[in-house]
Amino acid sequence: MGEFSSSSSFSSSLITTVVSLLVLLTGSSSAQLSTDFYEKSCPNVFSVVNSVVKSAVQKEKRMGASLLRLHFHDCFVQGCDGSILLDDTSSFTGEKTAGPNINSVRGYEVIDSIKSKVEATCPGVISCADIVAIAARDSVVLLGGPTWEVKVGRRDSKTASLSAANNGQLPPPTSTLTNLINRFQAKGLSTKDMVVLSGAHSIGQARCTVFRDRIYNETSNIDSSFAKLRQGNCPRTNGSGDNNLAPLDLKTPTFFDNAYFKNLIAKKGLLHSDQVLYNGGSTDSLVESYSKNPQSFNGDFVAAMIRMGDITPLTGSKGEIRKNCRKPN
Template structure:
């Protein structure tokens, strides 16, 4: 099947799928009257950011994930520390790692100029994640909207809720179940690692110590991640097609070429092996399941109605 036909089939399926997946409190047309240009403004800004740096697509996708796993998709990760407030940015999984804050700032300032006080930072992060995936060739889905922004954040939640790159399979399953996500969601969402890069500190122990790793792959990665030093050196999570959203991540796992220990745990003789095999051979199924899982993740404990606020500056409460 030609790529364009594949994407067309997936998109048609996802329109049906995601329309049925509505949270009930959220709506894809939430800004249709109050800010009809909202999605266009976000899409253009993401396009500009990704055109400048391909890696930013993965960063914006990860930003959404790290937001939603701490007290829900409420924009709490965007809050800066102050003299009286400690947010989530300095948490272990986020510090010197999570990126894209400036892109969100740009989008917010453009939206405020047109629709002041209308579009939440939490929704901006959610839309930007979808648009980032699409820009690198991945599936699209209908984004549910209407989240409001938190006035608090949780450093402890960021340190405890976000799965580690050193996690085993059971720990990964538990971390996602704690957020109301299934094992299938977890395996599909892990496919986000088909794009983006990781720091040497997150995979050094794997490429030097793990036994379930292709030896040639380990050697090639060690060249940029020595046993000592180079902690901040980067390596693509998918060495084959690092800037294209596809199912190569799962093919890599079947060849024992997962970069992170937690990646390879998805194909290591456990309960996730079957679905990894399916995704490695059927990109349509992966795209469909990934999109559905993104909708599910975006529905984690949103603030709606009069809860929270719509921040005018995503870095601080009003």
């Protein structure tokens, strides 16, 4: 320090520069997600989330798939900002009643339970958006899938939009391959990401209303015995048995593995948007690869989930940390 003491103006200028740099660095770091974001402010957040998710999945294994899907449906509309959790208010109609979500997306009560426990431990610190991201990872692990370090530091949206959730950002079960590729690319995700994330359909169930057309009207790319099996629980008539459920993965519906891709090769994908991944198109080779190599599937799935969690999060001073995940503060 001695060599700068002869010039007070220089020293003052240097201090100002250093302080400015620190402010810039602090600002930029707060605007980035990181795996250790809560290391000092709430170090046990991951164990708190895990305990609630574990209890919910033990009670109903399907809930693991539902929590994973909740994260996907949150991130694809407005980014990973917890907007899907907001109930309607006098100033906006939220995403819950949008076509892709109503009578379909579930797990809100589990998120509420996690939030109440987290608030009791670390009030005003953990965002609902981060809870959704952590719960999705824990669900995959609890059902036999791979683990990864979840990046956190997201903040919560103060608003949600029914029109945004209805405007086609979420790919419907009737999607063509081109449509799937385009919708994922619009979110910064590659075709490979799209195929591997579709492998999340290794777990969970779908309602008759979303696969009825496939099992009755498609003939060229569906195994006839599989179609007949699914018809047994899904009547042809619209409105009849619409909410009857069938597993997305015929072989191991409550275990996260690569059987989904084997089903596609056997023409036993439940949804049209599943089977188009293996129908003589550009993604056939990826499906074949993942069907043979579970390690490759797990590794690529982890990388894609981390990328999905990076879709336009609110960070820094944007948004808020909601006290109640269902309503803005």
